[in-house]
Amino acid sequence: MIRGSWASLRRLIEAEPGLLPLLGALLIFVGLGLAQALATPPLGSIDERVHFSYALEVRDGNLPEIETPVREEIVGLSPKKSRNTIWVSNHPPLFYAAQALAIGEVESEDDLPEAFFRGRLLSIVFTTAGLCFAYLCLRELFGPRSPLPALVIALVATVPHFTHIMSLIHNDTLAFLTGTAALYYAILLLTRGLDTRRYLGLLLATSGALACRISGLLVVVAGLTALVIACFRDVSGGWAR
Structure with missing residues (x-):
């Protein structure tokens, strides 16, 4: 049975030579993304606070407006901070509905670290799936035996700004x-x-x-x-x- 599995895996790799490089690129992104998600403080990004607050509103069954204030008692924004309203509420709520499910209950600041990490994990999942589709696009254009698709995905996965944005709640x-x-x-x-x-x-x-x-x-x-x-x-x- 084990020999049969190895033989099947070898045939798959021979038919899809870009599969292992793709998996390697995805693992690199996931590793960098997890490091970013763990190292960035929950309240470290003004943009992420606003996206997070939008998700909390959706979790409670509300659709915020641009002038809806960020939940300062939870997110910890000072009135002196800029952008202390949910200015991203011009966007449709699909992403925030998914994040609301991942974030779960947030009753106090003690719940923030785990809530933010769960939301960031979902962002990493979304991005990893997006990288897979990007690979499939390139594979369709350049052929299954071309090394270019996996190489492009590997390069994208290591771009610092891409990894930073895509591992947070955005x-x-x-x-x-x-x-x-x-x-x-x-x-x-x-x-x-x-x-x-x-x-x-x-x-x-x-x-x-x-x-x-x-x-x-x-x-x-x-x-x-x-x-x-x-x-x-x-x-x-x-x-x-």
């Missing part, structure tokens, strides 16, 4: 996941033609992007453009990769 993480997923399904439609699964994948990804950030509207436009081109080429007949 809606960029889910936007990255939905955006790369939409791009992947758009590429599939353009290179392989119309298919129900590809269409549904694009629909889910673009809907998620739109429900995460206002800029997701650009993802929707790009996805619709790819779909229109795919339909036109399908009607015209013939698909050339």
